[in-house]
Amino acid sequence: MRQETIGNIVGNIRRRLEALREMTATPGEGVTRFPFTEEARQASEYLMGEMRAMGLAVRLDPSGSVIGRLEGERPETVMMGSHLDSVLHGGAYDGAAGVVCALEAARMLVEDGGQPCLSVEVIATNDEEGSRFRTGLFSGKFMLGQLSPDDLKRQHDADGVSVYDAMRQYGLDPEAAASPAREDLRAFLEVHIEQGPVLEAEELQIGAVSTIVGIRRARVVIGGRADHVGTMPMDMRQDALETAARVIAGLGDAARSLPNAVATVGNLTVEPNIMNIIPSRVAFTVDFRGVRRADIDAQYGGLLAALERETALMRTRYSIEELLDAAPVDMRPELRQAILASCARRGYAAREIVSGAGHDAQVFGARIPAAMIFVPSKGGRSHCPEEESSVEDLARASLVLRDLLNDILEGRAAL
Ligand code: GLV
Ligand code: MN
Ligand code: MN
Numbered sequence: 001m002r003q004e005t006i007g008n009i010v011g012n013i014r015r016r017l018e019a020l021r022e023m024t025a026t027p028g029e030g031v032t033r034f035p036f037t038e039e040a041r042q043a044s045e046y047l048m049g050e051m052r053a054m055g056l057a058v059r060l061d062p063s064g065s066v067i068g069r070l071e072g073e074r075p076e077t078v079m080m081g082s083h084l085d086s087v088l089h090g091g092a093y094d095g096a097a098g099v100v101c102a103l104e105a106a107r108m109l110v111e112d113g114g115q116p117c118l119s120v121e122v123i124a125t126n127d128e129e130g131s132r133f134r135t136g137l138f139s140g141k142f143m144l145g146q147l148s149p150d151d152l153k154r155q156h157d158a159d160g161v162s163v164y165d166a167m168r169q170y171g172l173d174p175e176a177a178a179s180p181a182r183e184d185l186r187a188f189l190e191v192h193i194e195q196g197p198v199l200e201a202e203e204l205q206i207g208a209v210s211t212i213v214g215i216r217r218a219r220v221v222i223g224g225r226a227d228h229v230g231t232m233p234m235d236m237r238q239d240a241l242e243t244a245a246r247v248i249a250g251l252g253d254a255a256r257s258l259p260n261a262v263a264t265v266g267n268l269t270v271e272p273n274i275m276n277i278i279p280s281r282v283a284f285t286v287d288f289r290g291v292r293r294a295d296i297d298a299q300y301g302g303l304l305a306a307l308e309r310e311t312a313l314m315r316t317r318y319s320i321e322e323l324l325d326a327a328p329v330d331m332r333p334e335l336r337q338a339i340l341a342s343c344a345r346r347g348y349a350a351r352e353i354v355s356g357a358g359h360d361a362q363v364f365g366a367r368i369p370a371a372m373i374f375v376p377s378k379g380g381r382s383h384c385p386e387e388e389s390s391v392e393d394l395a396r397a398s399l400v401l402r403d404l405l406n407d408i409l410e411g412r413a414a415l
Pocket of ligand 1: 129356357358
């Protein structure tokens, strides 16, 4: 392996992150790059050009991910990358940072010459965030055969466009979801910003993810009845918002009573949303996370019990639709060790860390060995325009990723 200077890597990372930052639907107000949009197409074409220039064989996969492949002696594949999409008014690093670090690791691999024993792919996955269709972790699930064409018809964006139709309009075939799962994948490696304050506070440069939290998401609709707010007595009204408020108020305390668990209602709509009409319909999302499956399920069970109790008390109705159920996933211990050993050799301060954010690595990690390399986030900020990480730290993460890849390809890190 040639010795690479941080300076060269920093330049490439900065250039690519700045280019991707401009590919947004909300210029000047953070990065908004939803799946199957013009911004997504622009970023995909840009990344394809960068991959082609470094000698990778490029394709858009059936889920809309961009993939650059270096053919090895064997077709089995080590995949590395992160996601191309963003949240609404997000930052320039969540997802994109992991893609550009994987590009650098691939560039170093190509420049080292020779054919690797396993094939290597760089991937920019599609719709990891789930911001448009309230789903998430899309490409991994699509690739591993966990979505059906019917699922894609059921999931809609705020304008009522289904994933199925959005894919067709984008030039992809949603029926490909029924194709056999990819069986060639041997490992998945992802660099990502931490998105929290821990590494920076401890003055660390790298985190080796131990476990990615499990996530269970649902959309709840409470049905009430629109009536006059002044004339309908309290014990006769059917107030959908008061019901929702009573249910939601208990979720935070339930999460606080469990170790490493969180609960969030991030989206809520009220109808008719008029000052002097009793709310007739409230829809909200709930996102439960935890490092233990049982804690997530206990939170979900608590939600169902509260819905039963409060709708009975308030004379309202409810329906609930589960949007995502991803179990907590441990990253492969051998790969975690290899990351920490690389950091020790290179003199980078590092430790293991739990990921409270969801990542594609959890979908892949449930099936094949997976590893994540975290870099500090300034002030712990993320999912906002202020999100930032140092390009020097990202360059370090690219070198650690290159080491990890080498350890795998040369059989030092057991899969
Ligand atoms: C993705 O960033 C998530 O954790 O929701
Ligand atoms: Mn992310
Ligand atoms: Mn995110």
